[in-house]
Amino acid sequence: MNIEPSNKLKDLPPYAFAEIDKKVSELKEAFGRGEASAPIDFGVGDPSEPTPDFVIEGLCDAGKKHASSGYPSYVGSGEFRKVCAEYMERRFGIELDPEREICSSIGSKEAVFNFPQGFINRGNIVICPSPGYPPYKTGTAFADGEPYFTPLLEENNFLVDFDSIPEEICERAKILWINYPNSPTGAVADRAYYEKLIEWAHKWEIIIAADEGCYIDIYFEEKPLSILEVSREGIVVFYSTSKRNNMTGYRAGFVCGDERVIEIYKKLKTNIDSGVPSIVQEAAMIALKDDDHAQHMRELYSEKRDILARGLKNIGLEVRVPEATFYVWLRVPDGMSDVEFAEKLLSPEIAIVVTPGSAISDECEGGVNPGAGYVRFALMPTLEEMHEAVERLKKFSA
Ligand SMILES: Cc1ncc(COP(=O)(O)O)c(C=O)c1O
Numbered sequence: 001m002n003i004e005p006s007n008k009l010k011d012l013p014p015y016a017f018a019e020i021d022k023k024v025s026e027l028k029e030a031f032g033r034g035e036a037s038a039p040i041d042f043g044v045g046d047p048s049e050p051t052p053d054f055v056i057e058g059l060c061d062a063g064k065k066h067a068s069s070g071y072p073s074y075v076g077s078g079e080f081r082k083v084c085a086e087y088m089e090r091r092f093g094i095e096l097d098p099e100r101e102i103c104s105s106i107g108s109k110e111a112v113f114n115f116p117q118g119f120i121n122r123g124n125i126v127i128c129p130s131p132g133y134p135p136y137k138t139g140t141a142f143a144d145g146e147p148y149f150t151p152l153l154e155e156n157n158f159l160v161d162f163d164s165i166p167e168e169i170c171e172r173a174k175i176l177w178i179n180y181p182n183s184p185t186g187a188v189a190d191r192a193y194y195e196k197l198i199e200w201a202h203k204w205e206i207i208i209a210a211d212e213g214c215y216i217d218i219y220f221e222e223k224p225l226s227i228l229e230v231s232r233e234g235i236v237v238f239y240s241t242s243k244r245n246n247m248t249g250y251r252a253g254f255v256c257g258d259e260r261v262i263e264i265y266k267k268l269k270t271n272i273d274s275g276v277p278s279i280v281q282e283a284a285m286i287a288l289k290d291d292d293h294a295q296h297m298r299e300l301y302s303e304k305r306d307i308l309a310r311g312l313k314n315i316g317l318e319v320r321v322p323e324a325t326f327y328v329w330l331r332v333p334d335g336m337s338d339v340e341f342a343e344k345l346l347s348p349e350i351a352i353v354v355t356p357g358s359a360i361s362d363e364c365e366g367g368v369n370p371g372a373g374y375v376r377f378a379l380m381p382t383l384e385e386m387h388e389a390v391e392r393l394k395k396f397s398a
Contacts, residue, residue, distance in 0.1 A: 008141060008142055011141070012138060012141070023346060023353070024039055024041060024043060024353050027039045027346060027348075027351055027353070030348055031351070035348055036348035036349075036351050037348065037349060037350070037351040037392065038351065039351045039352070039353055040351060040352050040353065040381050040385045040388060040389045040392070041353045041380060041381060042352060042353055042354045042355075042376075042377040042378050042379070042380060042381060042389075043353040043354060043355050043378065044355075044378060044380070045183065045243070045326065045327065045378040045380070046248050046378075046380065047242075047243060047246040047248060047297075047326075047380065048380045048381070048382070049246050049297070049300070050246060051245065051246050051247050051249070051250070052245060052246070052287070052290075052293045054286060054290070054293075055245060055247065055283050055286050055287050056283075058282060058283050058285075058286040059250075059279055059280070059282065059283040061282075062278070062279040062282035062283060063279055065279075065282065066278045066279050066282075070278075071274050071275065072274065072275035072276060072277055072278040072281065073104070073275050074266070074269060074270045074273075074274065074275045075103045075104055075266050075269065075270070075275070076102070076103060076104025076254060076275070076276065076281060077278070077281055078098065078099075079285065080104055080254075080276075080281040080284070080285055081098035081099070081102040081103075081104070081254070082098045083284075083285040083288050083289060084096075084098065084102050084104075084239070084254045084256065084288065085097070085098045085101075085102060085256075086288075086289070087288045087289075088226070088228070088256065090291075091216075091217075091223075091226075092225065092226045092228065092229050093229070094226060094228050094229060096228075096256050097259070100259040100262065100263070101232075101256050101257065101258075101259050101262055102254055102255070102256040102262065103254065103255050103256070103262055103265055103266050103269060104252070104253070104254050104255075104275060104276045104281065105238070105240075105252075105253040105254055105255050105269075105276070106251045106252070106253070106273060106275075106276055107240050107241075107242050107248070107250075107251040107252060107253045108211060108213070108214055108238045108239070108240040108242070108253050109135055110272075110273070111238055111253065111255050111265075111269075112133065112135045112136065112139060112177075112209075112211055112238060113135040113138065113139035113142070114139060114268060114269070114272055115139065115175075115209060115236075115255075115265065115268075116139050116140050116142075116143035116145055116174075116175060117139075117142070117143040117268055118264045118265050118267070118268040119143075119174050119175060119207060119261075119264065120140065120143040120144065120145035120174055120175070121144070121145075122144040122145075123144075123145075123146065123172070124145045124146070124172060124173070124174045125145065125146050125147075125148050125169055125172040125173040125174065126140040126143075126145045126146070126147055126148070126173065126174065126175045126176075126177065127147075127148050127150055127160075127165065127169070127173050127175070127176040127177065127206070128140065128147045128148065128149055128150070128177050128362075129149075129150055129151075129152050129160055129177060129178065129179060129182075130149040130150065130151055130152065130361045130362045130363075130364055130369075130370055130371065131152060131184055131185070131357060131360045131361030131362075131370060131371040131374075132149075132152075132177065132179060132360075132361070132362075133179060133183060133211060134360070136177040136211075137149075137362065140175075145174070145175075146172075147362075148165070148169050148173065149362045149363065149364045149365075150162075150164070150165055150364060151364040151368060151370035152182065152185060152187075152370055153370055154320070154331070157187055158182055158185035158187035158329075159180075159187065159189055159193055160176070160178055160197070162176075162196075162197055162200045162201075163200070170204040170206065171204070173204065173206050174206065174207060175206065175207045175208075175209050176201060176206050176207070176208050176209065177209050177211060178197070178208060178209070178210050178211070178212075178227075179210070179211040179212065179214075180210070180212055180224065181212070181214075181215040181216060181218070181219065181224050181323070181324035181325045182215075182325065183214070183215065183325055183327055184325075184327045184329045184355070184357070184360060184371075184374075184376040185322070185327075185329045186320075186321075186322020186323060186324060186325045186327050186328065186329055187322075187323065188219070188222075188224045188323045188324050189224075189227075190225070191225060191229070191230060194225075194227050194230040194231075195230055198227070198230060198231045198233075198235070201234060201235075202233065202234065205234070206234070207234050207235070207236065207261060208227065208234060208235045208236070209236055209238070210226075210227045210235065210236070210237045210238070211237075211238045212224075212226060212227060212237050212238070212239075213237060213238055213239025213240055213244075213253070213254075214238070214239075214240050214242065214243050214244075215243055215324055215325040215326070216239075216244075216324075217244045217294040217298075218243060218244070218294075218297065218298060218301060218324055218325055218326055219298065219323065219324040220298065220301075220302050220305070220322070220323060220324065221323060222323075224323075224324055228256070228257060232257055232258050233258055234258055234261070235257045235258055235261075236255060236256070236257035236258060236261045236262065236265070237255070237256055237257050238253065238255050239253050239254050239255070239256070240252070240253035241253060241284045241287045241288065243326070244287070244294055244297075245287040245290075245293055245294070245297075246297070247283070247284070247287060250280050250283055250284065251276065251280060252276050252280050252281065252283070252284035252287075253284075300383075301326045301379050303383065304326075304379040304381075304383065304386050305321065305322065305326075305328065305379055307383070307386040307387060307390060308328055308377060308379065308386060308389070308390070309321050309328065310390065311386075311389065311390030311393050312328075312330060312393065314390070314393075314394070315393050315394060315396055316333075317330060317331075317333065318331060326378060326379040326380070327376050327377065327378055327379070328376070328377040328379070329357070329374055329375075329376055330374060330375050330376075330377065331373060331374055332373055332374065332375060337356075337358075337372065337373070338356040338357045338358050338371070338372055338373055338374055338375050339356045339358065339359075341354075341356070341375055342354050342355070342356040342375050344396060345375075345396065349392070349395055350392045350393070350395055350396060351392070352389055352392060352393070354375040354376060354377050355375060355376040355378070356371075356375055357370075357371030357372060357373065357374030357375055357376060358371045358372040359371070360376065
């Protein structure tokens with residue numbers, strides 16, 4: 001019997017982070033043989049700090065509360081959606097109806113990947129930023145849509161330059177993905193930008209899918225705003241406790257915005273999965289009710305960001321300090337590619353793992369890959385490792 005993956009699956013490139021994981025394993029093996037320093041991993045953006053104790057305790061209590069199990073609500077319990085609404089009100093001053101305007105999600109990834117299936121027909125376009133979170137394009141492909149990649153460029157402060165998108169693309173486009181605070185560039189969008197973007201999207205009848213909630217509470221100066229503060233029409237936002245509260249393993253988030261979009265999304269979701277486990281919903285509610293832990297994480301990331309920025313400047317590199325997120329998007333020195341730079345850092349005596357920008361970005365019109373020439377540092381190493389990394393970076397020469 002011959003077993004073959006589907007054409008859609010065959011057509012996908014290998015998941016970028018899987019390649020990085022492989023390289024880290026090789027370095028770890030070399031370290032085990034005494035042939036390399038202990039790797040310091042700035043590669044994958046998965047928080048290394050633990051989930052806060054009060055959330056873990058809440059999870060344990062929830063196990064007893066939900067002892068008789070039973071399927072969870074497909075769209076999130078009424079109580080869960082109420083807590084999400086309270087969070088949005090407290091953080092942004094936005095009033096949402098938990099019944100009509102909010103739906104739970106199993107973290108953001110599944111929601112981002114599945115969302116286009118609710119809105120896209122064969123041949124429709126989904127506009128995806130490049131660099132960008134891979135499920136924007138893979139979810140589009142699985143919905144039989146076509147991704148159109150729009151570049152995030154330093155000269156535009158890494159904002160989507162919607163005016164540069166050709167009219168024939170706008171006519172066929174149904175969804176635009178945006179992600180501010182942005183991974184990997186650390187950029188944020190302001191009200192004036194959102195106002196113009198929304199005007200453009202309304203003109204072309206394009207849904208704005210704003211993957212904003214992943215990093216919106218990881219900021220260093222001003223609090224980033226939600227696009228829902230500007231308008232709700234044709235706009236939907238994606239939130240997650242993964243990065244906010246070091247809960248990537250829990251899988252809890254929510255989607256909210258224009259009730260017509262949410263209604264369709266709920267119908268889709270009810271057909272795909274059986275909801276966020278009840279005990280995880282309980283833990284996520286505890287996390288979303290609290291603001292102190294997020295404040296603690298901001299202080300920690302801010303310290304790490306500054307140590308790394310100093311270390312990179314010391315060796316003559318130009319650093320654009322991120323306004324939000326836990327990423328530093330570094331332009332590599334002239335004369336070398338991002339992959340060459342990342343490979344140099346993987347040398348046994350430096351043993352620093354970063355993500356080459358070209359691995360997380362796609363070629364745009366004109367054959368330009370906007371991630372080429374950059375690498376991403378995720379601020380995951382401990383403070384001690386950050387200082388060690390700065391020492392090792394001194395061995396780097398372009
Ligand atoms: C931009 C962005 N969106 C969404 C996600 C998904 O996070 P999760 O599925 O854990 O909520 C990530 C995770 O790295 C991300 O970087």
